[in-house]
Amino acid sequence: xxxxxxxxxxxxxxLLAAIALCSGGxxxxxxxxxxxxxxxxxxxxxxxEFVYFVVADKKGYYKQAGINFTQHAGxxxxxxxxxxxxxxxxxxxADAALILAGEQxxxxxxxxxxxxxxxxxxxxxxKAARITSLQDLVGKTLASEAAGSTTPMWRxxxxxxxxxxxxxxxxxxxxxxxxxxLLLGKVDAILGQLQPIxxxxxxxxxNIVPLGDVLHVIADTVFVNTAWLHKPGNDRVLRGFIAxxxxxxxxxxxxxxxxxxLTNAEYPTLSKDVLSKQLAMEHHWxxxxxxxxxxxxxxDNQHWQNLEKILLEAKILRGPIAVDTxxxxxxxxxxxxx
Amino acid sequence: MKGSAVTTAAIxxxxxxxxxxxxxxxxxxxxxxxxxxxxxxxxxxxxxxxIDAWYTTxxxxxxxxxxxGIGFALAVLVTFSRVLDRIVMPAAVLTQIVPKLAxxxxxxxxxxxxxxxxxxxxxxxAIFPVLLNCVAGLVTVDRRWRELFDxxxxxxxxxxxxxxxxxxxxxxxxxxxxxxxxxxxxxxVGEWMGADxxxxxxxxxxxxxxxxxxxxxSLLVLSAIGLVLFGIIALIEDMTLPKYRRVSVVG
Numbered sequence: 001x002x003x004x005x006x007x008x009x010x011x012x013x014x015l016l017a018a019i020a021l022c023s024g025g026x027x028x029x030x031x032x033x034x035x036x037x038x039x040x041x042x043x044x045x046x047x048x049e050f051v052y053f054v055v056a057d058k059k060g061y062y063k064q065a066g067i068n069f070t071q072h073a074g075x076x077x078x079x080x081x082x083x084x085x086x087x088x089x090x091x092x093x094a095d096a097a098l099i100l101a102g103e104q105x106x107x108x109x110x111x112x113x114x115x116x117x118x119x120x121x122x123x124x125x126x127k128a129a130r131i132t133s134l135q136d137l138v139g140k141t142l143a144s145e146a147a148g149s150t151t152p153m154w155r156x157x158x159x160x161x162x163x164x165x166x167x168x169x170x171x172x173x174x175x176x177x178x179x180x181x182l183l184l185g186k187v188d189a190i191l192g193q194l195q196p197i198x199x200x201x202x203x204x205x206x207n208i209v210p211l212g213d214v215l216h217v218i219a220d221t222v223f224v225n226t227a228w229l230h231k232p233g234n235d236r237v238l239r240g241f242i243a244x245x246x247x248x249x250x251x252x253x254x255x256x257x258x259x260x261x262l263t264n265a266e267y268p269t270l271s272k273d274v275l276s277k278q279l280a281m282e283h284h285w286x287x288x289x290x291x292x293x294x295x296x297x298x299x300d301n302q303h304w305q306n307l308e309k310i311l312l313e314a315k316i317l318r319g320p321i322a323v324d325t326x327x328x329x330x331x332x333x334x335x336x337x338x
Numbered sequence: 339m340k341g342s343a344v345t346t347a348a349i350x351x352x353x354x355x356x357x358x359x360x361x362x363x364x365x366x367x368x369x370x371x372x373x374x375x376x377x378x379x380x381x382x383x384x385x386x387x388x389i390d391a392w393y394t395t396x397x398x399x400x401x402x403x404x405x406x407g408i409g410f411a412l413a414v415l416v417t418f419s420r421v422l423d424r425i426v427m428p429a430a431v432l433t434q435i436v437p438k439l440a441x442x443x444x445x446x447x448x449x450x451x452x453x454x455x456x457x458x459x460x461x462x463x464a465i466f467p468v469l470l471n472c473v474a475g476l477v478t479v480d481r482r483w484r485e486l487f488d489x490x491x492x493x494x495x496x497x498x499x500x501x502x503x504x505x506x507x508x509x510x511x512x513x514x515x516x517x518x519x520x521x522x523x524x525x526x527v528g529e530w531m532g533a534d535x536x537x538x539x540x541x542x543x544x545x546x547x548x549x550x551x552x553x554x555x556s557l558l559v560l561s562a563i564g565l566v567l568f569g570i571i572a573l574i575e576d577m578t579l580p581k582y583r584r585v586s587v588v589g
Binding site: 046086 | 366368369383385386443446447450451530531532533534539540542543544545546547548549552
């Protein structure tokens with residue numbers, strides 16, 4: 001065989017191997033089922049937000065509702081909104097701020113179930129920095145990501161607390177660099193959600209100033225692609241999905257240890273200890289006094305209006321939006337967990 | 339001392355120094371974990387890392403095959419047509435200049451979160467070096483050979499198959515080797531934009547928990563995959579092109 005022949009046969013071999021891999025590869029795992037398939041796209045990679053849905057799945061709530069449930073990792077709320085908007089996934093979980101922005105951009109989406117019923121964002125600092133209120137941030141360096149709604153939320157909280165935000169030295173930072181920067185003393189405080197667990201794991205004490213103390217807004221919500229929803233029978237699937245998910249959330253509240261074990265079995269690299277602590281923090285964002293009074297999953301119109309106002313001031317929204325149609329409580333079950 | 343022994347000794351020495359510095363300077367694990375902690379992480383999560391490695395390797399191979407195939411095909415077209423040369427090459431340079439991290443979120447929206455966006459990013463990373471090297475190889479023809487073929491009225495295709503293609507082989511392999519290393523990066527960027535499996539996905543999960551040893555463990559496995567795939571191309575090159583085997587000029 002001449003050199004060209006050898007070269008071509010080598011290249012052909014590589015391509016054939018690739019094709020062989022393709023035919024038996026990991027993507028070929030779909031199985032036929034009489035249940036309605038629901039692919040649920042999360043906002044980010046596996047963490048405590050996955051737990052409630054894992055529990056609902058493992059306890060058989062989705063199967064009882066006639067649903068074959070699959071949960072997928074996301075890459076941020078902005079992408080989740082866009083991908084659900086394209087219809088690749090029918091249902092997702094995302095920051096309500098980005099759902100409003102998506103709706104304004106013409107995405108066919110609608111929020112259908114409250115998840116975080118207050119903003120989970122907080123000002124987080126080391127105890128030694130003595131930042132126990134928004135007022136204490138004056139003259140200090142605060143770091144947060146440039147994109148997303150967290151920083152506008154903080155600015156709105158500063159206005160609500162009558163503290164001038166321009167007296168704080170705010171710096172943009174990559175999300176993954178927030179905790180190391182705080183621990184190394186490069187910044188005085190960060191805006192975050194679950195980071196106190198990571199910081200305390202390093203033996204440091206933390207001060208947390210929740211923005212939810214002064215802001216009354218809806219945060220992460222379950223939302224759907226409305227084109228999918230309006231297909232025959234999918235309203236029934238959605239009702240079943242929401243009822244099962246709420247059962248999973250209620251079960252998790254009362255059985256944290258079991259919920260963590262079930263999730264760890266599904267995602268072995270997630271630390272049980274970290275998951276337990278994350279769930280304890282999330283409890284305050286999910287089971288708010290409002291949610292406990294009106295029922296879990298039910299969304300408050302005023303909270304949506306407040307969110308819209310903040311986003312308009314931050315110019316994340318280009319103009320007013322019909323908030324009343326951005327969400328609906330119509331698919332929630334009659335009996336909600338309290 | 340043989341070359342491989344020198345390399346092994348350097349790696350082992352480096353690891354011992356790393357371990358000692360981390361322990362002596364009390365470097366926090368979230369900043370830089372010790373090699374022993376990384377090894378323990380690999381041992382603890384070997385089953386998870388093995389599955390992730392399989393997914394990532396699968397994406398790398400398919401994306402690379404796609405990118406290399408397109409790169410080679412474009413190079414042939416560019417060699418045959420000056421018009422295509424003026425269209426394809428500037429476009430190829432532009433796609434190479436654009437930061438892949440910036441366009442990757444768009445790929446997720448366009449192609450979804452499945453295999454397609456990962457293949458697209460991986461292929462995009464691999465195309466340019468293969469294209470550039472193949473073009474360089476295909477156009478570099480000894481003038482005497484061209485004159486000889488002209489004198490016997492050989493066709494354009496005869497010149498291509500008898501001279502240009504064999505002549506380009508060392509360049510093609512150089513492009514494939516660079517393309518393969520970039521394909522590894524492309525697969526990880528693709529996974530960062532949304533994935534349920536893979537080493538890139540595992541890095542994000544570990545990072546979100548400040549589990550830096552697992553981040554390094556994933557990186558180590560990824561590096562091993564990259565080295566093996568690079569080695570396979572080098573091996574094929576050695577087997578098919580004995581004439582072009584490297585001769586070291588270093589003593």
